[in-house]
Amino acid sequence: MIRKLFRVLLVLWAGSLWSLPWVTWTLFHAQSDRHLAGVLAGQLFSIETYVGVSVAALALLLPGRLKFAWGYFAASLLALNEWGLRRVMDAARVHGAAAGLTFGAWHGVSMVLYLIASLAVIVLIWNEDFR
Numbered sequence: 818m819i820r821k822l823f824r825v826l827l828v829l830w831a832g833s834l835w836s837l838p839w840v841t842w843t844l845f846h847a848q849s850d851r852h853l854a855g856v857l858a859g860q861l862f863s864i865e866t867y868v869g870v871s872v873a874a875l876a877l878l879l880p881g882r883l884k885f886a887w888g889y890f891a892a893s894l895l896a897l898n899e900w901g902l903r904r905v906m907d908a909a910r911v912h913g914a915a916a917g918l919t920f921g922a923w924h925g926v927s928m929v930l931y932l933i934a935s936l937a938v939i940v941l942i943w944n945e946d947f948r
Contacts (some may be wrong), residue, residue: 823875827888827945830872831938834891837865838931859903862931866892872934880887887941891934898930 831928841858848854873892876885906923915923 819875820879823872823879825940826872826875830868831942831946832899833865833868836939837861862948863899866895869895884945885941887937887944890942891937893928894934898927898934902930 839853839863844854844858845851848857868894869888873885873889876882876888879885902923905915906927908919909918909920909923913919920928
């Protein structure tokens, strides 16, 4: 039963991970207040991190937990983005730069980490045996 629940949660996580960039793109195009759109997008990315970390934690309880290596990697990248890079991005937004890079540059680093996490989940799903 827990294995089937895990599979459903994994697919939901993958779907939300892949759809979130489109949702945030829509936010920035539908909302004239860019600051509000950014705050909302940030909240959505935070939720995505918690979902990913939760799925990874559940995977640790399963017998085939070693098969989830790409998922652990993806969840780690999301956690790095949320609990590490976000603070640096906030500092860059307030002060104009942090560690020598502008907010835009840090945002680019964050986007690359998110893309790599998304690709890692694709690899995970691709290699998963759902029989």
